[in-house]
Amino acid sequence: MKPKEGSFQYSFRVRYSxxxxxxxxxxxxxLNYLDxxxxxxxxxxxxxxxxxxxxxxxDFHVVQSLVDYRNGAKFDxxxxxxxxxxxxxxxxxxxxxxxxxxxxxxxxxxTYITVSHVTKKIxxxxxxxxxxxxxxxxxxxxxx
Numbered sequence: 566m567k568p569k570e571g572s573f574q575y576s577f578r579v580r581y582s583x584x585x586x587x588x589x590x591x592x593x594x595x596l597n598y599l600d601x602x603x604x605x606x607x608x609x610x611x612x613x614x615x616x617x618x619x620x621x622x623x624d625f626h627v628v629q630s631l632v633d634y635r636n637g638a639k640f641d642x643x644x645x646x647x648x649x650x651x652x653x654x655x656x657x658x659x660x661x662x663x664x665x666x667x668x669x670x671x672x673x674x675x676t677y678i679t680v681s682h683v684t685k686k687i688x689x690x691x692x693x694x695x696x697x698x699x700x701x702x703x704x705x706x707x708x709x
Contacts, residue, residue: 572647572648572649573602573606573609573647573648573649573650574645574646574647575601575602575605575606575645575646575648576643576644576645576646577598577601577643577644578641578642578643578644579638579639579640579641579642579644580640581640581641583640584639584640587637588639588640589637589638589639590637590638590639592632592634595632595634595663595670595671596630596632596675598644598646598663599646599659599661599675602646602648602661603648603659603675606648606650606698607698610697610698610699611697612697618682621682621691621693621694622681622682622683623679623680623681623682623688623691623694624679624680624681624682625657625677625678625679625680626677626678626680627675627676627677628656628676628677628678629674629675629676630673630675630676631673631674631675631676632671632672632673633671633672633673634670634671635668635669635670635671635672636665636668636669636670636671637670638663638665638670642665643665643666644663644664644665644670645663645664645665646661646662646663647661647662647663647664648660648661649661649701650698650700650701651700651701651702651703652690652695652700652701652702652703653702653703653704654689654690655678655679655687655688655689655690656676656677656678656679656690657676657677657679657690657700658674658675658676658703659674659675659676659677660673660674661673661674661675
């Protein structure tokens with residue numbers, strides 16, 4: 566599986582502490598890997614996640630995690646994560662795939678909801694933020 570052209574790429578090695586008694590990465594760790602990749606995505610856009618919260622008074626909460634597990638990664642495997650973010654109103658969709666060489670480990674979508682850091686209420690993603698993060702706008706096919 567080839568990542569979409571222009572996808573954000575993040576690579577790392579699996580640490581020993583992340584594998585289970587079967588010698589493969591414990592499934593919950595894949596969500597941790599995605600969290601790290603998304604944090605690094607923010608950095609490549611010129612802002613750390615904590616700076617983002619301070620500047621925009623926004624935060625993101627995970628509302629859905631869809632992961633299609635295909636193969637298990639093992640200790641010391643080098644994993645490559647590809648992220649293709651998009652948004653619609655208050656939601657950010659982090660489409661991803663994780664590979665080890667030519668082997669697909671998992672793929673799916675992590676969905677965030679935008680929340681005011683002050684009021685703790687759901688808000689639409691400001692245009693300034695979508696531009697900063699270079700998010701592609703996702704259109705509702707039913708409305709187009």
